Amino acid sequence: MPDTLSPPVTDVVELTRALVRCDSVTPREGGALQLLEGALGTLGFRCERMDFTQAGTDDVANLYARIGQDKDGGGRHFCFAGHSDVVPVGDLSSWTIGPFSAELSDGYLFGRGAADMKGAIAAFTDAATRFLSKRGRDFGGSISLLITGDEEGPAVNGTVKMLKKLAERGETIDVCVVGEPTSSKRFGDMMKIGRRGSMTVDMVVRGIQGHVGYPERLDNPLHRLSAIIEALVREPIDKGSTHFQPTSLQFTTIDVGNKATNIAPGVVKARFNTRFNDLWTSDKLLAHLKQRIEQASAAIGGNGVVEYTNVEVSGESFYTPPGALVELVAEAVREVTGVEPELSTTGGTSDARFISRYCPVLEFGLVGETMHKVDEKSAVADLKTLARVYETMLDRYFVA
Numbered sequence: 001m002p003d004t005l006s007p008p009v010t011d012v013v014e015l016t017r018a019l020v021r022c023d024s025v026t027p028r029e030g031g032a033l034q035l036l037e038g039a040l041g042t043l044g045f046r047c048e049r050m051d052f053t054q055a056g057t058d059d060v061a062n063l064y065a066r067i068g069q070d071k072d073g074g075g076r077h078f079c080f081a082g083h084s085d086v087v088p089v090g091d092l093s094s095w096t097i098g099p100f101s102a103e104l105s106d107g108y109l110f111g112r113g114a115a116d117m118k119g120a121i122a123a124f125t126d127a128a129t130r131f132l133s134k135r136g137r138d139f140g141g142s143i144s145l146l147i148t149g150d151e152e153g154p155a156v157n158g159t160v161k162m163l164k165k166l167a168e169r170g171e172t173i174d175v176c177v178v179g180e181p182t183s184s185k186r187f188g189d190m191m192k193i194g195r196r197g198s199m200t201v202d203m204v205v206r207g208i209q210g211h212v213g214y215p216e217r218l219d220n221p222l223h224r225l226s227a228i229i230e231a232l233v234r235e236p237i238d239k240g241s242t243h244f245q246p247t248s249l250q251f252t253t254i255d256v257g258n259k260a261t262n263i264a265p266g267v268v269k270a271r272f273n274t275r276f277n278d279l280w281t282s283d284k285l286l287a288h289l290k291q292r293i294e295q296a297s298a299a300i301g302g303n304g305v306v307e308y309t310n311v312e313v314s315g316e317s318f319y320t321p322p323g324a325l326v327e328l329v330a331e332a333v334r335e336v337t338g339v340e341p342e343l344s345t346t347g348g349t350s351d352a353r354f355i356s357r358y359c360p361v362l363e364f365g366l367v368g369e370t371m372h373k374v375d376e377k378s379a380v381a382d383l384k385t386l387a388r389v390y391e392t393m394l395d396r397y398f399v400a
């Protein structure tokens with residue numbers, strides 16, 4: 001029976017359960033990092049809390065832990081990165097098992113964060129434990145865990161600031177593996193070598209409000225917007241590139257708020273988001289889209305104008321080209337699971353976009369099918385296999 005006097009666990013299943021029991025919905029620390037600090041400290045990691053505050057944002061707790069040679073003592077530095085925060089549980093009544101109960105049932109471990117991504121953090125720890133028991137602390141390099149409590153939130157006081165702090169004191173990372181749940185249907189079937197960029201554009205289309213019975217006296221911004229949408233979505237933005245899907249653009253809202261049946265509105269607001277590949281930077285893409293918009297608007301004629309009220313880029317696209325790190329990770333997956341991982345750049349953004357500015361970074365982890373959903377779960381067997389895969393990466397990276 002576990003009790004408060006038990007030494008910190010590093011077994012992947014038990015550690016995942018202990019982490020899931022911590023309610024660390026962003027931005028709460030929930031005891032998750034404290035627990036991890038205990039486990040890693042026992043292994044000999046030098047643990048450092050990197051908590052950040054910024055006016056107007058939530059305070060965030062982060063943990064950086066490193067073992068092996070000190071600051072660039074000659075050896076190479078392998079970093080595992082991830083996040084201990086989780087998304088809210090949503091409708092609690094639709095969960096069949098308590099989201100923070102970490103129950104085992106039918107070969108699965110249930111709970112918020114089981115897949116995204118407390119299981120991977122536990123697997124990092126389990127892998128490091130096994131690696132260190134074989135090789136000792138003087139294995140000729142260093143291993144670190146860079147764990148943020150702010151990935152599912154605004155991602156302002158987490159990975160970005162941790163990396164900046166490390167860089168400022170001259171600490172460099174040679175390669176990084178992020179433990180996001182990248183497997184698609186079956187464990188090991190997919191790893192991410194990059195991610196698309198994301199940009200959200202808010203615009204306002206202004207026309208002339210008027211009585212619908214006198215169309216010659218008005219300039220309907222809805223009609224103008226309709227032509228603009230058509231111009232943005234009719235022709236594909238590109239055909240995709242070697243490692244990326246075609247850039248996609250989706251309108252997410254159109255707001256008029258007009259209750260009258262006999263008045264054409266004077267103003268309409270609209271917003272779209274685009275996920276763009278490596279053929280574009282956000283600047284280049286925005287210029288291209290504005291050109292399409294202006295052309296469509298000009299073709300309508302009249303006095304209507306388009307204003308861009310906000311442009312938010314949450315990340316540029318990036319990728320780590322096939323090479324040494326991609327091979328290392330793919331071989332570890334193949335060796336342990338017998339599955340050939342697809343090299344993908346699909347899905348949303350992740351903190352890997354920040355890490356890519358400093359070193360080659362890849363993402364590999366559990367099956368993500370239930371992430372962010374009710375009854376989030378991971379197969380117990382997958383958790384154990386993931387720990388073996390991470391251990392194999394270390395074995396292969398730090399050849400004895």
Ligand SMILES: [Zn+2]
Pocket residue numbers: 083116117151180181
């Ligand atoms: Zn995640």
